[in-house]
Structures are given as structure tokens and as C-alpha cells.
Amino acid sequence: MAASLVVFLVALPLCVGVAVASGVPAELGLVTGIVGGLVVGALPGSRLRVSGPAVGLTVLVYEAVRAYGVQALGVLVLGAGVVQLGLGALRLGRWFRAVSAAVMQGMFAGIGLVLVAGQVYALGDVAAPGGGGLGELAGLGALPGAVDPVALGIGGATVAVLVVWPWWRWGARLVPAPLVAVGSAALVTWVFDLGVRRVEVRGLLEALRLPSVDDLGLLAEAGAVGTVLAFALIASAGSLCGAAAVDQQHDGARTDYDRELVAQGAGNVVCGVLGALPMSAVIERSTAGGAPLGGVRAGARPKASRVLHGVWLLAFTALLPGVLGVIPVAALAGLLVHAGCRLVPVREVRVWWRGRDRGEAVVLGVTASAIVAWGLFEGVLLGLAFAVVKTAWDISHVHVETEDRGDAGVVVRVVGNATFLRLPKLLDALERVPRGQGVRLELDGLWHVDHACATALEAWEAGWGVEGQEEKAVGEAGAQEGEAEKGGAGAQGRMARSRSTP
Template identity: 65%
Template sequence: MRGAGGAAGSSPGAGTFRADFTASLVVFLVAVPLCVGVAVASGVPAELGLITGIVGGLVTGLLPGSSLQVSGPAAGLTVLVYEAVQEYGVAALGVIVLVSGLLQLAMGALGLGRWFRAISLAVVQGMLAGIGLVLIAGQLYALADAKAPSSGLDKIFGIPELIGDVAGSSDSLTAVAIGVGTILVLVFWPRFRQGAKVLPAPLAAVALATIATVSFDLPVARVEVKGLLEAIQPPGLDQVTQMAEVGVIGTILAFTLIASAESLFSAAAVDRLHDGPRTDYDKELMAQGAGNAVCGALGALPMTAVIVRSSANVFAGAKTKLSRILHGVWLLVFAVLFPSALGIIPVATLAGVLVHAGWKLIPTKELLPLWRERRGEAIILIVTAGAIVITNMFEGVIIGLLMSVAKTAWETSHVHIDVKGRDDAEDQPIKVRVLGNATFLRLPKLLDELESLPRERVVELDLRGLRHVDHACEMALATWTERHNAVVRHAETADEDTKVPA
């Protein structure tokens, strides 16, 4: 299905305005539960998620880059934000996001946006899968109104104990029923096409769960509301000084790289959904950077382009970027006029929304075909996801990238040895020609093949057929040849010395 795309900067006519206005309402209805849910799961006030959504519409939405892509707080960064908040506090979040935004602006200005397309897809899918697993594991606790352990492994290993606690508590069972009901609505609501056109599945699920909770006065935890202005926490001098810490620097780099990669991969996916102008990756990276810089100055959550909101925008018939700007306006109106509406939403239903979102981050359909066709890529995906669960987001992605580079280096290091003269007379040298790309990764294979040559024959090694040879490989081959021939010549000299004169 493809939506029509219009020029990002053209003045919309009546038909275009009507389409953008309608699409903006659809995106707004999708964005509200996701903004609030991501904020709660990140361990920050719910209003901060709305602030990021507002900035995504009014700031990033106004800038050039991608005309129909919509930005806001994303489930993909939830785990990283939660870890940062637990480690450094909510107050430090602003400076981390601010510096990340400035780095994105710099990278876009330097023309680095298009290079993000060179990141291994297996690493990106593994990153999203790892995020999804940790997100699901953490939200299972929120689903039961229980406190989640801090690390990914503890969350997973603590699930059996959680099940036992839930089974013995009627209040926990009630919360789980609300959360599971939310997931079921999210799964089955889109099948009712007429209803889905009127009310997006996330809003329908949250609305039904909230109505049930209020109607029956169910004993479940509700979202805490502080108010929009009270939630804003601009970074201060104390937070700026934290930037000297190694951990904070690593977190900033993780925010920058992951948010940039997720946004630009989302842009590529959204471009396939419509026939309008293609994304300018450098400008889009700068737009994301500007949005994150503003979010950081307000102490809000980091933003990325979000495929759920973006696809809803396209399928709702959006023509220009006006739709995403208006969606930011509606979020602002809602946050200012109806903040108390957030206080009646059960936490369990937001957990259900994020469990569903986490599951969609895991490439369940692609994994088996990938395993059959490109097993190396599948292994990188699985290892990256597992490393994120075991360690943390940043280290897991680094492990995945290193594996991807090693795999590429291994696959491009094709080397072949052509041996001539093996069956010639013993006083004739064996001529060995090495072809292809010789790197240290293939050095054991090369040396094994050379060692299999007759030890009593001189070897002439020809490296002119190599397209590439690294220093380690060149030195090792030269050293082997020199030592081998030295041994042969020494043996020949010894034989001459031991001959008895006739």
C-alpha cells in the first residue's frame, strides 16, 4: 500500500490540507499512549514523553529531511534511558540528550548521515531484538504492578519468582488481566478494519482498559501525574560536570549512534511506503539532532523517528510535513488542557502496550529464513541480542559491530595457493604463487599449505598475484620462505660434506 507524497515545502491546497489534518489526528491518537508508555517504562514522569512528542512534531517536524516521517520517544531507547536514569539520575538525562543532539547536528553537517546506511542490518536487527527482549522482560513486572530488577539477566531469571508472587496476590492478578487484555486488543483490533479506521489500536486498547479500571474501581497502579511545567528539568551545572565521567561519555555515544541509526533506518522504511520526495539523510540527521538538543534543554526523553507513527501517518493519507507538525500541536493542547487524564490510566495497560511493541522489535519472521540463507548474519543477530541482554545496550552493539567487521574481513580474505613444479626434479625449486587477499585471518591456512610442501625442496614464493596483503601476513610468509630455504640449503651443504671421494 502506498500513500501519495507531496512536496515538503509546497503550500497545501484544500484537499491536501484536509488529508494532512485528518492524518495528524490519527498520528496524535497513536502517539499519546506510546509517549506516556515509553516515559513510564523509562522511569521518568509521563509528561516527559509528551514533551518529546511535542518537540518531535513542532521542531523536527518543521525541519527538512524526511517529509512524512514522525519523531517522538521510541521503545527502542527505553532500556538505555532506564539504565541511564538509574545510574545517573533523571536530572542528568537532559545533558546526555542535549550533547547527543549536538553530536547529531555535527554529524549531519559533516555529511555522515548517509554512512549510517552502511551499518550491518544483522547488527541493527540484533540491537532491536535485544531491546525487545529486555523491554518485554522488564514490562512483565510492570504488568503485575511489581518492581523490576535492574539488569536484563536478573529480569529474565526473576520471572519464575514473579509468577509465584502473582499467583498469590489477587491485586497482581487483576493488574495482569488488565495488561493481557490490552495485548489482546492490540493484536485483534486491527482485524476489525472499520473500528481501526476510527480508532487506532493503541488508543483503543488503553481506552478500554482505562474505562474498565475506572468503572469497576480496580485496585491497580495508575500513572503518576506531576504537570507539564513541573516535569521539565533543564540540566544544571552539576549535570554538566558529570560529562567528565567515562560512563556518561559512553552513554552519550550510545544515545547518539543508536538514535541516529534507528531514525535513518526508519526513514528508509518509510520511503518505501510512499511515492513522495525521498529522504535527505544528512538533513534528517540534523533535524533529529535539533529535536534532541531541544529535548535535552527541557530535560525530556531522547527522540528518534518512529516507524509506528510514521507508517500510520502515511497510511492515513498524509501529503506533506504539515501532518506531523499538527500532531505536535494536538499533543501540546492535550498536555496543557487535559493532564489529569493521564492519572486514570493503569500502569499495567501501558506495560501491555510496550510488551506488544517489544515483541514487534524481534524479527521472528525473518530469523529462520536468515538462518537458512545467511547463517553468519543470523549468528551476528543472535549474539548481538544476547550480548545486550547479558551486558547492556552499548556493549552489546559494540560486540555486534566487531563481529560484523570480523565476518566481513574473513569473507573478503579469499586466498589461493598455486603450486608448480612439485613433481619436477629435486634440484629444481617449487614455484608457489599466492592469489587473492592475504590477511592475518587466513595466515594459519597459508602456513599449513606451505608446511605441506616437500621439506627438501627450495621454494620460490611469488606474491605479485595478491590484490591485498597485510603487514603481518607479508612478514610471516617472507620469514617462512627464508627459514625453509635456509634449512634446505644447509641440508644440501651437509650432504656435500659427507660424500666420500671416489
């Protein structure tokens, strides 16, 4: 019971804040939180996850609402849920862990930077200029003269409380920082009747926008399909990464990633039918105040805790909806600025840069920068491309060893993995081998050779006049493999056969 109340107190301001930042009624964020508790919380998967509207999806939802309207949100979320159900049914959950950690961290860092850039305007009750991350960053120069100082003070105080409150461990265990920060801002706004923008209350039934059959036609558009896939993939990645992080903090049963995907998909299907926000497992709530994680250590029942938190959200939405109208938007913006900053993995970048993984830090930076400059989809694709190139470069280690045996000639050994990325280095080393004497080529230490390097080795053999048994063996292997294989495969086959020559 106590654990569920703590999770509810953390979820309440986050649900409202994510909804307002996404450009939809605040009640829709609460609906997603309710579904995350009552529906997803009752399904098997991660024992410790708590689901609701995720900060990482805020920017994407905002762009989707701006492009297609609030009425289309339900269809997009419904489609994302169906995709997640399919991924879970095909047992593809573990594949999400195969994505480069640098790309994943870069994706969340880019989302966090864009979120912060947008919410800085809301801190001062100023309308964001639009134009994506770059447009919002460019407009920051004109921000100082347009902000409302009262709203900025409320937003700044909210951020300060979020940073300072956790230092008081006893207080943080009793009341979570988000509730203290947003609750204090709402109380000050109400007592002094401050003239700042507040959350608009429409009522639960009025806010719900159930999709119709005609709305399903939106899924025939390529842009909408891309949005659906982005919802599904980002929500799944966030859920599974969060589950993995929570698993590291306890000794109980590990997460079943396929069941977790099915549970998240079922939740998003229900949210789509209700026209609410997409959901994801949220680590901030899963570990909030030590609950339900702390509850597990104390013998509590985590499943009951996450289901009951949905009950408390439902009760609040039904009995006290007017309380939302007291909350200043600047306070919610401060909450999301703080959450967006936490999405930027400063500690990981510092560790990677100081160690031997500077390439990982570069991949993260490229991914985040591309998301800010061009968008989420483009940024992730570019990050994946950089990660593949980095991996190929890391494993492409090849070096040439030469041994002068006097009258017996020169022995040339090629060792490592010969790919086109290291071809210039390979050619430079081979060209330093002296001409005019017998050359024996040994490839026993060559584990892999691609078509470009195989062709280069053949050309070098012909130009340098490789002699003796090695030359004969290479020629015989080339003739045999040339009959069995074609093109680049034949070239690699010839190199592989030549390794076994004594």
C-alpha cells in the same frame, strides 16, 4: 487533518507508555511528542518521519534516571542534541548506514529483550528486581506468586488486542490498535473501579524540570558523557534506519540524512531545555494507519500532518490531563511488551539462517546477548568486533595450486587474499609441496598479503629452496623494497613485486 489525528491517536499511548517505563512523569513523554511535532516536524529532513519518545531509548533512559536522577535528564538530552547537530553539520549522516545491519538489528533486539524482561513485572503490578537484563530474567522464576491477577489480566488483554486488532483492516484504518488496546483497558478500569496501579498525574508545569547552570557540571563526568553519546548515537541510528525503511515504501523524495540529523538534534536540544525525554523518528507513527504515508499517496501534505499531530498532543495535555490518571500501568506495560517483541527481528534471523548469511545471524545473536548480559555499550562494541572479524574471514580466501611440470620442476600459484586468518591453511598447503626439485612461485593471483603471510612466504622460500627466475626476482624485489619501506609494509611490497615476475 485526518492523517494527523491518526498519528496523534497512535502517539498518545506511546508517549505515555515510554515515559512511565523510563521512570519519569507521563507528562514528559507528551512534551517530547509535542516538540517532535511542532519543532522537528516543521524542519527539513525526512518528509514522512514523525518524531517522539522512542521505545528503543526506554532502557537507556531508565538507567540514566536511576543513576543521575530525573533532574539530570534535561542536561543529558541537551548534550545529545548538540552532538547530533554537530554530526549533521559535519555531514556524517550517511555514515550511520555503513554500520553492519546485523549489529544494528542486534542492538535493537537486545534493547527489546531487556525492555520485555522489565515490563513483564509491570504487567502484574510487581516491582522489577533491578540488576539489569540478567537480574530481571533471573527474577522471573519468583514472579508467578507475586503478580496481581487483575493487573495481569489487563496487561494480557492489552497485548491480545494489539495482536488481533490489525487483522481487521477496516477497523485498524479507522482506529489504531494502541489506542483501542489502552483505551479499552482504561475504560474497563474506570467503569469497574479496579484496584490496579494507574498513571500518576502531576500536571505539566510540575513535571517540567528545566536544567540549571549547575546541572551542566554533570557533563564533566565520564559516565555522563558516555550516556550522552549513547543517547545521540542510538537516537540517530533509529531515526535514520526508520527513515530508510519509510523511503522504501514510497516513490517520493528520499531522506536527506544530514538534514534529518540536524532536525533531530534541534528537537533534542529543545527537549533538553524542557527536561523532557530524548526523541527519535519513530517508524510506528510514521506509517500508522497509513498516515502520513497513506496521506502522501492520497495527495495529503505530510509536513502539515506531522506538525498538527503535535498540536493535538498539546491540546490534550493542556485540556484533558486528568484522563491520564485513568490509564492502568499494566496496559502501558502490555503496549511496551508488544513493542519490545517487535524490536526482535525474528524474520531477518530466519532468512539469514536459512540462506548463506548464518554469520550475520551469529553477529546479531552475539550483540543482543551481550546487551542483555552486560549492557548496551559493551554489547554494541562486541557486536562490531564480531562483525569486523566475520568480514575479514569472509574476504580472506586463499588457496595454493601446484602443477608438476616434470623436469621443469613444480609451479606453485598462490591465489586470493592472504591474511593471518587463513595463515594455517596457507602453510599446510605449502608444506605439501615436494622438496628436492625446482620450485617456481607465482603470485599473480594474490590480491592482498598482510605482514604475517608475507613473512611466512619468505620463510617457505628459504626452506624449500625456490629456484630459477622467480627466486631471483623475489630477491631483487626484497632488496629494492627493503630500502624504500620498513617493517610489515616492506614485506607486503616484496610480495607485490613478485606477482609481476613471469
